[in-house]
Amino acid sequence: MPAPNLAGSGQALDTSLPTIYEEFRLIREETGVCRKVAFNMPLKPHTGISKHIINYGRLVAYDLAEGVDMVQHQNIADTLTSYTPGEVGVQLILPRTTLRRIADSDLLRRSGKLMATAYDVKEDNDGTAQFTSFTPIVGSAGLIMGPGYFQAAIMRLGIGNDRTNPENPPEPWHAVLHPLHVGALMGNVVPYSDVPTGTNRYTGLTATGATVGPGAGGSLADDYMRKGPPKGPKATMNFLGIEIYRDANIDVDTSDDASGALFSEEGFVYVSEWEPEMQNEDTDKSLRALELNLIGSYAWGLYRSSNFGVELLFDASLPTG
Numbered sequence: 001m002p003a004p005n006l007a008g009s010g011q012a013l014d015t016s017l018p019t020i021y022e023e024f025r026l027i028r029e030e031t032g033v034c035r036k037v038a039f040n041m042p043l044k045p046h047t048g049i050s051k052h053i054i055n056y057g058r059l060v061a062y063d064l065a066e067g068v069d070m071v072q073h074q075n076i077a078d079t080l081t082s083y084t085p086g087e088v089g090v091q092l093i094l095p096r097t098t099l100r101r102i103a104d105s106d107l108l109r110r111s112g113k114l115m116a117t118a119y120d121v122k123e124d125n126d127g128t129a130q131f132t133s134f135t136p137i138v139g140s141a142g143l144i145m146g147p148g149y150f151q152a153a154i155m156r157l158g159i160g161n162d163r164t165n166p167e168n169p170p171e172p173w174h175a176v177l178h179p180l181h182v183g184a185l186m187g188n189v190v191p192y193s194d195v196p197t198g199t200n201r202y203t204g205l206t207a208t209g210a211t212v213g214p215g216a217g218g219s220l221a222d223d224y225m226r227k228g229p230p231k232g233p234k235a236t237m238n239f240l241g242i243e244i245y246r247d248a249n250i251d252v253d254t255s256d257d258a259s260g261a262l263f264s265e266e267g268f269v270y271v272s273e274w275e276p277e278m279q280n281e282d283t284d285k286s287l288r289a290l291e292l293n294l295i296g297s298y299a300w301g302l303y304r305s306s307n308f309g310v311e312l313l314f315d316a317s318l319p320t321g
Contacts, residue, residue, distance in 0.1 A: 021103045031117060032124025033245040037174040038270035043085055050084040051271045053303060058165065085273035085299040088122055090115040095289040112278060115294045119276050121249065127300050128250045131261035134302065134309035136161040141257045145181045145314040146188040153262045153310040154240060160307035169264035169308045175242050177260035178250040180316040258316035267308025273297035
């Protein structure tokens with residue numbers, strides 16, 4: 001009986017079998033939340049290279065003696081903070097032969113999306129890098145995020161980190177944490193056990209504790225147990241009256257620690273000189289290719305970094321089960 005002519009590897013028709021690519025996907029990257037929670041300030045054309053904020057210092061009121069001439073003249077001090085944007089770009093060269101021959105007929109559009117995502121990731125990384133410049137720090141390397149520590153940050157921000165000359169940073173306040181911080185925080189709110197391993201480190205409002213202690217729970221813990229932590233790169237949750245944003249672009253160092261932040265929106269500044277724009281052009285004719293350039297200009301910075309924000313430094317180790 002003659003053998004059938006099969007198509008496939010090692011078969012009679014192993015060369016005639018075509019390879020067809022039917023689906024093309026992009027890597028899902030974390031574009032972050034920093035711009036959403038920052039104080040946005042445009043740098044308008046013809047206004048120089050920097051955005052400037054001037055704040056005036058304090059004046060002091062004194063007791064007066066009745067009938068005695070007042071001689072309490074004071075000077076107003078002004079302090080300048082400047083933010084200077086710089087250009088950021090992404091470039092891609094696509095030969096005409098590539099666009100014609102490749103199986104993906106939508107390569108040009110997908111390339112533009114990849115470039116826009118790369119720009120967004122860079123922008124957000126630059127934003128999260130600012131968190132370590134807030135002067136007050138709650139937590140330290142190796143500590144596990146817990147509700148006591150988060151409450152401590154709220155208390156410090158509430159007085160502008162200054163007991164002598166307290167400030168009240170304007171609302172809204174935001175917290176941006178690494179997703180591994182959020183998981184540890186909510187795990188200690190449930191809690192999974194009534195006492196942490198070893199010494200119970202929760203000592204009330206001194207904020208040295210990792211858990212909420214025995215008897216905790218209630219609606220927040222129950223809701224967390226039913227639904228789990230917020231999902232997605234831009235997921236938020238409300239804890240102790242603060243909206244917490246997850247951002248996986250926060251850098252984790254070689255010791256598995258990462259710095260998030262709690263801050264007044266006015267303390268976290270984003271200056272845009274111009275929004276990213278795509279500039280497409282043919283290169284020289286001998287190259288026969290399309291050159292794609294995505295270019296924008298921005299700057300990140302802090303305002304009153306000692307008073308309007310708190311760095312949150314905690315462990316961000318991967319769970320091991």
